[in-house]
Amino acid sequence: MQDPTPTLAALPPGALSGVTVLDLSRVLAGPWCTQTLADLGANVIKVERPDSGDDTRAWGPPYLKTPGGEDSSEAAYFLGANRNKRSITVDIAHPEGQALIRRLVLQADVLVENFKVGDLARYGLDAQALLALKPGLVVCSITGFGQTGPYRDRAGYDYAIQGMGGLMSVTGERDDLPGGGPQKVGVAVADLFTGLYSTVAILAALRHRDLTGQGQVIDMALLDTQVAMLANLGSNYLCTGKAPGRMGNAHANIVPxxxxxSSDGxxxxxxxxxxxxxxxxxxxxxxxxxxxxxxxxxxxxxxxxxxxxxxxxxxxxxxxxxxxxxxxxxxxxxxxxINNLDEVFADPQVQARGMTVPMAHPLSDRLQVVANPIKLSATPVQYRRPPPLLGQHTEELLSEAGLSPAEVQALRDQGVIG
Missing domain, CATH: 3.30.1540.10 (formyl-coa transferase, domain 3)
Known part of the structure; x- marks a missing residue:
């Protein structure tokens, strides 16, 4: 099916038009951050591994349905966090792939990555090396535990972070009641909050860059974010020294x-x-x-x-x-x-607020995405591009970077790009 991406030149500029983001992240926290930036108008280039791409491309079912009703290759999970981006496949383990990333960095304002601590240094693509190449670059590194501390080398996953960061100690029914015990939240809130905090940090760093010309490194950790989002419960503990427990669906301080x-729900x-x-x-x-x-x-x-x-x-x-x-x-x-998702998306208030958006996709005319909740009066969020197929824009992006068709083919022959 032909790429149905609309003519972008006719669209008014977004709030972040002119900002280019090189996205080396995968799964959820990083892609959630870069999707938010993309929704606000940034040019986001999603760098993926050849052949497999972002892990979440395979996190199904469910998958996007084709016009014939069959499953496509695109997992719903991936579709939820990657709209408004262009995909390029690059093997950064290959020296030519590393050179290609450096070439893209020269055109970028922001780089977002969620590699394990020290991994990018093996390829000469660590934050300090990239800042030496482009001093105005904003580098946002997202990991489970941050770049410092005794857990810095551990892999971090949302579920474990919800436990380690205290959220599961205050979520779930009381231990003395049926079904009591710790519960995780139904969506990956540590990932999502970290993505949003990362977005805020990037915008602050861009403001500093615009004023001074100086880039910087942002060190984001899921555990830090989870501890911060304990909010009033964390404050209660620090004021009293008493750890709150689980209250199920009740409130510790208010009744009822x-x-x-009810009789029907x-x-x-x-x-x-x-x-x-x-x-x-x-x-x-x-x-x-x-x-x-x-x-x-x-x-x-x-x-x-x-x-x-x-x-x-x-x-x-x-x-x-x-x-x-x-x-x-x-x-x-x-x-x-307490609505199920059928009721949520049928709710007249949700519909009036435009919280679902149809998008034409190369594999389907059935794609609906959950809208961005940000409502800006002068520079509204735009839904310019559906979540990309793996490597869909590789040739387009390399041409923009100044490579000739022969150079692109040479990289493909070497396995540097997919």
Whole structure:
């Protein structure tokens, strides 16, 4: 199928138009960072291994469906983190491949990589060597544990980082209840947060570069990010010396503030103050709860959680979810549905906000991507290119770098490019 990439010259410039990013990362944290930069208008060149490419190209099923309904070669995982990029295949273990990366660096503003600590130095492509080649370059290195410290040589994976960084100690049901024990979050939040923090760091470094001409090295670690994103729980521990435990879907300091079951599904009740509790009691048909000394104030409700929560659960179980949500929302009592993904993408608010985008793909006309949530008034996010096929833009990018067709063919004959 012909490449359906639209004519890009007609598109208005994005916020990061003119910024070129050389992306040597793979899997999720790095590609999430570079996809965000690409969505904002940066020219992102994704460097992949010949033959196999980014690991996530093979992380399926599910795969993108062809027009005939068959599985294509493109894993949904890869498609979720690599739009608006161009793919070039380069074997950096080959001296000619290393020379090619240096040539691309001369045209780049940013390089993002997530190799193990010291790996790129074996190829003469470490941060210091690249900064010597181009002093204005911003190099962002993303690893599990950072460039320093006793764990620097370890491989880092999101699941392990969620455990090591404390998140799983506060996620999941209490140990004394059925199903109790540590739980990971359902998506790779350590990877995703690290990708976003990396984006912020790159933008700050580009601002510094624009002011001074000086590039720099950004050292991002999944473990650092996971510790930072403990947020108020980390602050609570540092102030008290007491480690918080798992509360399941309940809240340590507010009652009722948890998941309850209705007659046809679950809902969230998130009462934030005593006035909201009184309104809830009216809706529940038990106004006397609001004047009961055990439940009068939030502190009382926290102390008598074991008595109040079963009473609420018994009432909410009697009616369907929408019965309660409609009344609670009308009374401005905080609440919410627990939607599966069918319901999420069918939700009128999600649709009104344009949170899915169709994109023409070389292998399918069925591609839908989750939209970028950033809404900019003057330089909106653009969906210029579908996630690339492996090496799809190799010849195009090498031509832009000044190589002749004969030089490109010579590199292909040597196995330097795919």
């Amino acid at each position: 503030y948890q998941v309850f079951e 679950h809902l969230i009740l998130a009462v934030g103050n005593d006035k909201q509790f009184a309104k809830f009691c009216e809706i529940a048909g038990h106004p006397e709860w609001a004047t009961d000394p055990r439940f009068l104030r939030n502190a009382d409700r926290v102390h008598h959680r074991a008595e109040l929560v079963p009473l609420i659960a018994e009432v909410l179980r009697r009616q369907p979810r929408q019965h309660w949500l409609g009344q609670l929302e009308a009374a401005k009592v905080p609440c919410g549905a």
